[in-house]
Amino acid sequence: MKFEGRVWKYGDNIDTDVIIPARYLVTTDPKTLAAHCMEDLDMAFAQKVLPGDVMVGGRNFGCGSSREHAPISIKGAGVSCIIAESFARIFFRNAINIGLPILESPEAAQEAEKDDVLTVDLAVGTITNHRTGKTYQASPYPPVVLGIIQAGGLIPYARNILGIQITG
Amino acid sequence: MGKTLAEKIIAAHSEDKREVSAGDLVTVKTDVVMANDITAPIAIESFQAMGVDRVFDPDNLMLVPSHFAPNKDIKSAEQTRTLTIFAEDQHLKNRFQVGRAGIEHVVLPERGLVLPGDLVVGGDSHTCTYGALGALATGMGSTDIAFAMATGKTWLKVPDTMKFVYHGQPQNYVYGKDLILRTIGEITVDGALYRSMEFTGPAISGLSMSERLTMANMVIEAGGKCGFIPFDEVTQAYVEPRATRPYTPYFADDDATYISVHDFDLAGMEPQVACPYSPDNVHPISQIKPEKVDQVFIGSCTNGRFEDLAIVAELLQKTGREFDPNVRVMIIPGSQAVYLQALRAGWIELFTMAGGAVSVSTCGPCLGGHMGVLAGEEVCVSTSNRNFRGRMGHRDARVFLANPAIAAASAIMGRLAHPDEL
Ligand code: SF4
Numbered sequence: 326m327k328f329e330g331r332v333w334k335y336g337d338n339i340d341t342d343v344i345i346p347a348r349y350l351v352t353t354d355p356k357t358l359a360a361h362c363m364e365d366l367d368m369a370f371a372q373k374v375l376p377g378d379v380m381v382g383g384r385n386f387g388c389g390s391s392r393e394h395a396p397i398s399i400k401g402a403g404v405s406c407i408i409a410e411s412f413a414r415i416f417f418r419n420a421i422n423i424g425l426p427i428l429e430s431p432e433a434a435q436e437a438e439k440d441d442v443l444t445v446d447l448a449v450g451t452i453t454n455h456r457t458g459k460t461y462q463a464s465p466y467p468p469v470v471l472g473i474i475q476a477g478g479l480i481p482y483a484r485n486i487l488g489i490q491i492t493g
Numbered sequence: 494m495g496k497t498l499a500e501k502i503i504a505a506h507s508e509d510k511r512e513v514s515a516g517d518l519v520t521v522k523t524d525v526v527m528a529n530d531i532t533a534p535i536a537i538e539s540f541q542a543m544g545v546d547r548v549f550d551p552d553n554l555m556l557v558p559s560h561f562a563p564n565k566d567i568k569s570a571e572q573t574r575t576l577t578i579f580a581e582d583q584h585l586k587n588r589f590q591v592g593r594a595g596i597e598h599v600v601l602p603e604r605g606l607v608l609p610g611d612l613v614v615g616g617d618s619h620t621c622t623y624g625a626l627g628a629l630a631t632g633m634g635s636t637d638i639a640f641a642m643a644t645g646k647t648w649l650k651v652p653d654t655m656k657f658v659y660h661g662q663p664q665n666y667v668y669g670k671d672l673i674l675r676t677i678g679e680i681t682v683d684g685a686l687y688r689s690m691e692f693t694g695p696a697i698s699g700l701s702m703s704e705r706l707t708m709a710n711m712v713i714e715a716g717g718k719c720g721f722i723p724f725d726e727v728t729q730a731y732v733e734p735r736a737t738r739p740y741t742p743y744f745a746d747d748d749a750t751y752i753s754v755h756d757f758d759l760a761g762m763e764p765q766v767a768c769p770y771s772p773d774n775v776h777p778i779s780q781i782k783p784e785k786v787d788q789v790f791i792g793s794c795t796n797g798r799f800e801d802l803a804i805v806a807e808l809l810q811k812t813g814r815e816f817d818p819n820v821r822v823m824i825i826p827g828s829q830a831v832y833l834q835a836l837r838a839g840w841i842e843l844f845t846m847a848g849g850a851v852s853v854s855t856c857g858p859c860l861g862g863h864m865g866v867l868a869g870e871e872v873c874v875s876t877s878n879r880n881f882r883g884r885m886g887h888r889d890a891r892v893f894l895a896n897p898a899i900a901a902a903s904a905i906m907g908r909l910a911h912p913d914e915l
Pocket residue numbers: 559560596597598617619793794795855856859860877878
């Protein structure tokens with residue numbers, strides 16, 4: 326899996342209330358949530374984000390509540406991948422579970438600037454910044470996480486474990 | 494080698510009951526699974542998408558409508574209805590109807606549904622609250638919750654543990670809330686990322702269960718995975734009359750391995766306040782400009798228990814004062830049981846006569862949901878746990894997090910105030 330996209334750069338401790346404020350949690354629809362994604366921090370994001378864009382954050386990205394609506398809204402906005410120095414624990418699991426790729430790489434996150442173009446190769450965990458020409462290696466996933474990613478998210482992973490086959 | 498509380502409880506719940514150490518990835522059995530009116534609808538959708546018919550354990554799945562309940566609009570009514578229908582279809586033993594429940598983290602301990610030694614996963618980040626009882630409790634997102642609903646299991650990475658030791662005699666009007674605020678102020682909002690926090694020391698032994706629940710509640714505000722207050726006589730006295738099933742307390746070994754140990758001398762410590770826009774922007778009350786406030790919120794899973802309301806009632810009774818008429822004072826008991834206790838104590842009348850608005854139990858203003866959403870530029874003193882931008886309403890509203898005594902004094906003075914100023 327390879328993605329190429331433009332960077333939306335944010336700082337440390339981007340919390341889930343900023344990613345998707347609670348006032349919008351009366352729906353689970355990705356498109357509706359995406360329309361309000363990041364609006365308390367960056368009004369331009371929801372309006373200008375293009376499919377495939379990459380979100381880049383600092384430390385503790387996604388801290389705060391357990392709302393899965395946060396990664397759903399980012400994925401719904403068309404973001405292909407999030408890169409950060411570190412992720413909050415619940416956000417990390419949620420993103421993986423719903424099939425939104427996220428990579429931890431302090432250097433790649435620090436050195437990326439808004440509107441840089443990045444190429445991400447998920448299979449090997451590398452991030453290339455077209456402006457600087459540098460390639461970074463992201464932290465590897467633990468085995469369970471890799472299993473979930475390979476299955477295509479936690480729902481198909483659970484079906485495999487439970488031996489459930491969905492037909493049609 | 495000695496083991497931490499997290500290692501012991503995870504080992505006891507692991508599939509082959511093997512010994513585990515920090516860093517291991519383990520599949521564990523869950524005792525209690527929880528979700529609320531925001532997280533359960535997605536969890537139920539994911540559960541159905543997994544193709545499973547029945548939940549693994551209908552006796553220990555708790556679906557608690559608390560955030561937008563009593564339903565604030567049609568959409569939230571639809572969300573709550575999803576929970577009700579699912580609970581009926583799946584024959585869930587425990588039901589949490591409006592009027593008989595409240596905020597999940599107040600209700601579950603109060604009813605003896607979460608117990609010492611349990612492994613609890615909840616579709617709410619403040620699930621860590623139950624660590625005050627000596628349970629390993631951690632928040633997860635909806636799809637993880639769906640997996641636990643379907644299988645009675647989850648996967649965990651055994652966390653490293655940070656140990657916090659508190660001693661010394663603080664000033665008056667210092668509570669568990671101040672201890673945890675000071676801790677977060679010191680280690681910052683990602684200081685305990687992916688880690689377990691064990692709170693110990695003589696100052697902790699002396700805390701009531703209510704204050705312990707407040708401390709464990711805010712573990713997530715330091716990024717923590719779970720937190721613990723060791724099981725002792727206070728825990729036992731709280732749990733014994735409530736427990737709905739047998740339980741096993743666990744204890745950390747004296748020679749357990751901690752990634753760090755943090756010593757807090759509380760001698761002379763003042764009440765602490767977290768200023769906008771982060772729970773780690775913490776200062777002693779005397780160092781904060783006494784700003785005019787527009788709203789005071791006393792409630793939430795952090796400080797919405799009977800003992801919290803008692804602090805407010807005592808200040809009103811002692812001073813004979815009323816709340817400042819220019820301040821909206823929202824007092825929201827954390828559960829209907831707390832509401833009833835307060836009613837019987839005569840406090841609902843006391844609060845109302847003082848100009849406070851007392852309501853049915855709900856999360857309400859804590860997440861900017863309803864019952865006291867803030868306008869731009871407004872200032873609020875809140876006993877809750879988060880003051881991120883936009884958390885309680887408008888992005889420009891500013892929220893100061895404090896204990897119930899500071900909140901009550903501020904409500905009386907119309908500005909940020911210490912009870913000694915009354
Ligand atoms: S009271 Fe606030 S923090 Fe607690 S569960 Fe409700 S919304 Fe979350």
